[in-house]
Amino acid sequence: MTRILDPTLSDAAAPAATPRAPRPLALRGLTVGLLANGKSNGMALLDGIAERLRERHGIGEVVRAAKTNASAPVSEEEVERLAKRCAVVVTAIGD
Amino acid sequence: MTRAGIDVGDPWEAIEACYARGWTDGLPVIPPTEPLVDRMLAGGPWSPGEVLLHEPVRDRAVTAEKAAINAVMAGCRPEYFPVVGAALQAIGDPAFMLHGPATSTGGSALMVIVNGPIVGRLDLNAGANLFGPGTRANATIGRTLRLVLLNCLDCRPGVLDKSTQGWPGKYSLCFAEDEAASPWEPLSVSRGVAAGRSAVTVYAAESGHNVLSHGTGDPERLLTCFADAMAGLGSLSPGRSVVVFAPEHAQHLRRAGWSRARVQQWLYAHAWRSLGDLKRAGKVEPAFYTNPELVAWIYRDAPGGQPEPAPGLEDAERVTPHDESVRVHRGLGPDDIVVAVGGGAAGGHSAFFPSWSRGRSVPFVTKEVPA
Numbered sequence: 001m002t003r004i005l006d007p008t009l010s011d012a013a014a015p016a017a018t019p020r021a022p023r024p025l026a027l028r029g030l031t032v033g034l035l036a037n038g039k040s041n042g043m044a045l046l047d048g049i050a051e052r053l054r055e056r057h058g059i060g061e062v063v064r065a066a067k068t069n070a071s072a073p074v075s076e077e078e079v080e081r082l083a084k085r086c087a088v089v090v091t092a093i094g095d
Numbered sequence: 096m097t098r099a100g101i102d103v104g105d106p107w108e109a110i111e112a113c114y115a116r117g118w119t120d121g122l123p124v125i126p127p128t129e130p131l132v133d134r135m136l137a138g139g140p141w142s143p144g145e146v147l148l149h150e151p152v153r154d155r156a157v158t159a160e161k162a163a164i165n166a167v168m169a170g171c172r173p174e175y176f177p178v179v180g181a182a183l184q185a186i187g188d189p190a191f192m193l194h195g196p197a198t199s200t201g202g203s204a205l206m207v208i209v210n211g212p213i214v215g216r217l218d219l220n221a222g223a224n225l226f227g228p229g230t231r232a233n234a235t236i237g238r239t240l241r242l243v244l245l246n247c248l249d250c251r252p253g254v255l256d257k258s259t260q261g262w263p264g265k266y267s268l269c270f271a272e273d274e275a276a277s278p279w280e281p282l283s284v285s286r287g288v289a290a291g292r293s294a295v296t297v298y299a300a301e302s303g304h305n306v307l308s309h310g311t312g313d314p315e316r317l318l319t320c321f322a323d324a325m326a327g328l329g330s331l332s333p334g335r336s337v338v339v340f341a342p343e344h345a346q347h348l349r350r351a352g353w354s355r356a357r358v359q360q361w362l363y364a365h366a367w368r369s370l371g372d373l374k375r376a377g378k379v380e381p382a383f384y385t386n387p388e389l390v391a392w393i394y395r396d397a398p399g400g401q402p403e404p405a406p407g408l409e410d411a412e413r414v415t416p417h418d419e420s421v422r423v424h425r426g427l428g429p430d431d432i433v434v435a436v437g438g439g440a441a442g443g444h445s446a447f448f449p450s451w452s453r454g455r456s457v458p459f460v461t462k463e464v465p466a
Contacts, residue, residue: 001102001103001104002102002103002104002105002109002126002128003098003100003101003102003103003128003129004100004101004103004109004112004113004126004127004128005098005099005100005127005128005129005132005164006098006099006100006101006164007118007127007161007164007165007168007242007246007247008118008161008246008247009155009156009157009161009246009247010099011099012156012158012161038386038454039382040380040381040382041382042382043382043385066385066386068386068387068388068389069388069454069455070195070454071192071194071195071196071199071452071454071456071457072192073151073152073192095200
């Protein structure tokens, strides 16, 4: 028998899981962030979602952000800004 | 320590086992036995556990050992491994933002342009049919990148690799610059690598466009064909370009005394369409007008600059007389155009490769190949 080696990462250590932030139990009155990835209809999709969240859960203020480059990770500054102002953030791609 | 793998009886069983596990690009692979993988690793300066590529979006780290396994499978010889490693480091540079070109519907290939003394040592092809089949180093170095994407980053077609169509360059797209036929310094030197050193330059490429011209030696007439291809509405974007001049075309530019920078400047200046053309072809999406980078691109060269008040979503399709005088260039400047030389001695056939993405794409990244 001959051994051939596994070319995948199946035997590698699993990526360290980032702990999830605590979830609010209700959305009423909370500030919700909308982060579009920068494609054409991302914000349209998010606006629709915000509308539903307002109707069904009575969310408060909405903060919008859009990446200017869909391929680039969201900047640390933007993450900081959203984290400071928002209780939850919804992100979407819409092409 | 036993390394992860499977035990097989003979080479045919091994090849079929690789297919059965989805470890191939559709072509058969060389079974990566332990001795072959160890020889591959010995061809480069990296220890087995050294990370050559870290993909941050999905937090995947590709070690030299995993790269070597995939290089064996692709058919590389051990002496190719320094080029493979440098290319992986290049596509893993955070600036390259690999997750986009690796997974997008755009379906780009990872182009690797090699310069320096290693080209001769590995018999990398810079001549006839340099983008086509026939040369082991070109075929297998480029193929290794694809196998690493498939096997280590899970870029399976239709799953994480969502290419709408893809193109054959995704199997492999590695070639050398023909430095002897070039009127200019090696591309790597223009990009900051010391002369006499070997280097790779990587690029997220859409399928190439043949630029044929046999009827002129005049640089401006010749370059008109290139600028026209680059300004095609199908691929016009604020992104990058690679232009590979056939030696015959390069010779015309050499005779005329045109520098690489002058060629880049001329191509940038002439590869444009009017904003009216873009709008009539539906190339201005309403969302473009909500993106400051895209607004800046569209009006970069506009008489009077950006319009006041700023255009709204409804302006994306409304063609105004002013739009006919707004030149929208391919890219944001001459540096967005990489100019290289390669191909057979005969024939007026050059190539233009548009960048992946309707936006800025990802930058060119150049890395030195370790000696």
